[in-house]
Amino acid sequence: MRRFALLFLAVALLTHAQKLPEPYLSIVELAHSAPPEFAADAMLRVVESGKIADRNLRRDLAEQAFRLAGSAKFPLRMHGVPGSTVDTRSGYLGKAYDLKLDALSLENRAVHDLLSIDSAKARELFQNIPRPTLAPLTCDDPLFYDVADFYQTLGAIANTTFTQKERDKEEHVSFLLDYLGQVTSPVQLAPLARVIKTVNVTPAQREILWNRFNGLLDGIQADDRSFTASLGDVAQIVTPEMQASFEKYRQKVTGCKDDMGASVRVNGDPEPPKTGTTPKIERYWQSPEAQRLLMDANKLRFGPAGKPFSDADRSTREWQQQLADFLSQLADWTATQEKSEADFYHQKCVVFEALMELMPPSPQRDKTLQAYVDFMSNSNLQQQSPVEWFMHAHSMLDRVRSTNTGEPAKLLDAFQSSGNPVLTLYAALEKTFGGKLPSWVTISN
Numbered sequence: 001m002r003r004f005a006l007l008f009l010a011v012a013l014l015t016h017a018q019k020l021p022e023p024y025l026s027i028v029e030l031a032h033s034a035p036p037e038f039a040a041d042a043m044l045r046v047v048e049s050g051k052i053a054d055r056n057l058r059r060d061l062a063e064q065a066f067r068l069a070g071s072a073k074f075p076l077r078m079h080g081v082p083g084s085t086v087d088t089r090s091g092y093l094g095k096a097y098d099l100k101l102d103a104l105s106l107e108n109r110a111v112h113d114l115l116s117i118d119s120a121k122a123r124e125l126f127q128n129i130p131r132p133t134l135a136p137l138t139c140d141d142p143l144f145y146d147v148a149d150f151y152q153t154l155g156a157i158a159n160t161t162f163t164q165k166e167r168d169k170e171e172h173v174s175f176l177l178d179y180l181g182q183v184t185s186p187v188q189l190a191p192l193a194r195v196i197k198t199v200n201v202t203p204a205q206r207e208i209l210w211n212r213f214n215g216l217l218d219g220i221q222a223d224d225r226s227f228t229a230s231l232g233d234v235a236q237i238v239t240p241e242m243q244a245s246f247e248k249y250r251q252k253v254t255g256c257k258d259d260m261g262a263s264v265r266v267n268g269d270p271e272p273p274k275t276g277t278t279p280k281i282e283r284y285w286q287s288p289e290a291q292r293l294l295m296d297a298n299k300l301r302f303g304p305a306g307k308p309f310s311d312a313d314r315s316t317r318e319w320q321q322q323l324a325d326f327l328s329q330l331a332d333w334t335a336t337q338e339k340s341e342a343d344f345y346h347q348k349c350v351v352f353e354a355l356m357e358l359m360p361p362s363p364q365r366d367k368t369l370q371a372y373v374d375f376m377s378n379s380n381l382q383q384q385s386p387v388e389w390f391m392h393a394h395s396m397l398d399r400v401r402s403t404n405t406g407e408p409a410k411l412l413d414a415f416q417s418s419g420n421p422v423l424t425l426y427a428a429l430e431k432t433f434g435g436k437l438p439s440w441v442t443i444s445n
Contacts, residue, residue: 019054019057020046020052020057021051023428023431023432024046024049024051024052024432026428027042027045027046027425027428027429027432028042028043028046028061030042030421030424030425030428031043031425033421033425034421034422034425035072035073035386035422036068036069036070036071036072037068037069037071037072037073037074037101037102037103037106037386037387038101038386038390038422038425038426039065039068039425040065040066040068040069040072040106040110041065041101041106042425042429043061043062043064043065043068044061044062044065044106044109044110044113045429045433046061047061047062047065047113048113049432049433055117055118058113058117059114059117059118059121062110062113062114062117063110063114063121063125065106065109065110066106066107066110066111066114066125068106069103069106069107069109069110070103070107071103072101072102072103072106072387073385073386073387074096074097074101074102074103074387075102075103075104075133076102076103076104076105076132076145076146076147077097077098077100077102077104077105077145077146077147077149078093078094078097078143078144078145078146079094079097079143079144079145079146079229080093080094080142080143081141081142081143081144081225081229081259081279082259083259084142084279084281087283087284087285088142088281088282088283088284089281089282089284089340089342089343089346090142090143090279090281090282092342092346092388092391093143093388094143095391095395096385096387096388096390096391097143097146097387099387099390099391099394100149101387101390102387104129104132104147104149104150105149107125107129108126108129108149108150108152108153109149110125111125111126111129111153111157112153112156115156115157115160115161119160119161120161122157122161123157123161126153126154126157129150131179131182132145132147132150132185132188134147134184134185134187134188134226136185136223136226137223137224137225137226138223138224138225139224139225139228139256139258139259139278139279140278140279140280141225141279142279142280142281144187144225144226144229144230145185145187145226146187147187147188147191148190148191150191151188151191151192151194151195152191152194152195154176154179154195155194155195155198155199157175158172158175158176158195158199158200159199159200162175170205172199172201173201173205173208173209176195176196176199176209177208177209177212179192180192180209180212180213180216181212183216183220184220184221185220185222185223185226186220186222186223186226186227186229186230186231186234187226187229187230189213189216189217189220189230189233189234190230190233190234190236190237192213192216193213193234193237194237196209196210196213197237210239210241210242213242214241214242214245215245217242217245217246217248217249218245218248218249220249222249222252222253223253224253224254224255224256225256225279227253227255228255228256228259231250231255234246234249235250256278256279258277258278259277259278259279282339282343284343284346284347285347287337287338287339288337289333289337289338290333290337290338290347292329293326293329293330293333293347293351294351296326296329297326297351297354297355299322300319300322300323300326300355300358301354301358309358311360314358314359314360315360320364323359323364324364327368330348330351330352331371333348335380341379341380341381341384342381342384342385342388345379345381345389345392346392348375349372349375349376349392349395349396352368352371352372352375352396353372353392353395353396353399355368356368356369356372356396356399356400356407357399366410369407369410369411369414370414372396373411373414373415373418373423374418376389376392376393376418376420376423377418377419377420377423382420382422386422390422390426393415393422393423393426394426396411397411397412397430412427412430412431413427415427416428
């Protein structure tokens with residue numbers, strides 16, 4: 001049934017696309033071949049560009065993006081626990097979540113775009129978003145939920161989409177109370193409190209909302225990980241009227257008291273966690289092959305005395321031979337030598353990205369850049385976890401964006417000619433819009 005619905009959306013998308021001028025027509029047609037999260041993002045980039053004068057067309061594209069967003073692989077955004085995000089499996093997964101290409105983030109983005117186009121449609125679609133399902137976490141979990149954008153949009157809907165007649169009937173208050181009644185996790189508390197503080201209601205109506213919120217503090221069943229991750233955020237929004245309820249809330253859960261506090265070192269051996277500390281994480285650079293590559297990569301960066309090689313040092317015949325030997329070793333590294341396809345992919349991409357910082361402009365650098373794009377294009381991870389896979393393409397472009405030796409154009413050309421639908425679409429988006437997104441999309445919560 002879902003496949004039929006997506007096919008219907010694709011046909012509708014192509015019908016609407018015919019009304020678009022170039023280059024937006026080509027972008028939307030390319031989106032048709034990409035996974036749903038990338039197609040939704042592309043359509044929203046077109047809507048947000050300010051270049052489409054037809055209001056109905058902007059509304060239709062935003063609605064199409066909303067429908068596609070629901071099929072994204074990631075259901076909602078998550079964050080890594082502090083101290084567990086460097087050179088770990090969960091750390092790279094967290095970086096992927098930061099791109100906000102999960103279903104909930106994209107749906108909220110589409111609704112936000114619709115607020116200035118068709119506020120009634122924006123409210124209708126927002127109410128069609130499934131309420132966040134936040135399964136309980138344990139202290140062993142290295143990631144926790146982030147639903148701040150959902151509640152930011154909830155506040156915007158309450159403030160801007162209700163008519164005066166509806167507000168006179170206090171329908172906007174009932175709307176908020178309904179969402180307050182659906183709270184199941186501590187990570188929802190602080191974002192909701194911010195809504196109550198800023199929403200456009202009367203003092204008496206705000207008191208009703210705070211009373212319901214205090215009831216949440218008294219009755220919520222908090223899991224240890226979500227409680228620990230959100231406690232500081234909740235504490236910041238406590239008012240004198242909330243203090244008694246907050247103290248009861250703070251005492252009801254033990255929380256994760258043994259979380260690791262120190263970060264893993266980027267270059268060199270990771271610090272071993274203390275016995276019994278949480279969360280449980282999978283560190284990178286642990287297999288024999290990965291450790292050897294990491295050590296040899298550092299030899300390309302630093303001389304025998306630990307001093308970084310200069311540009312002149314990296315132009316010598318000796319360094320170039322050392323680089324050639326390393327590239328041969330890198331080509332022989334396979335996924336079977338690591339615990340998972342994702343672990344192999346992340347680590348090998350990191351090596352490629354480091355090489356781009358070290359290699360001087362040369363045919364060999366161009367060849368290595370192409371090898372990197374070929375490696376990404378043929379990775380199985382793009383089917384298993386498309387946003388996690390794509391994160392490195394985004395990272396590489398950020399690394400070369402500020403260079404003045406032509407790498408951004410070379411990388412985008414390689415993406416465009418890769419034959420990979422996501423990379424081809426991303427190249428078109430970058431060439432048309434650059435890396436700029438609205439601040440409310442990119443802000444880190």
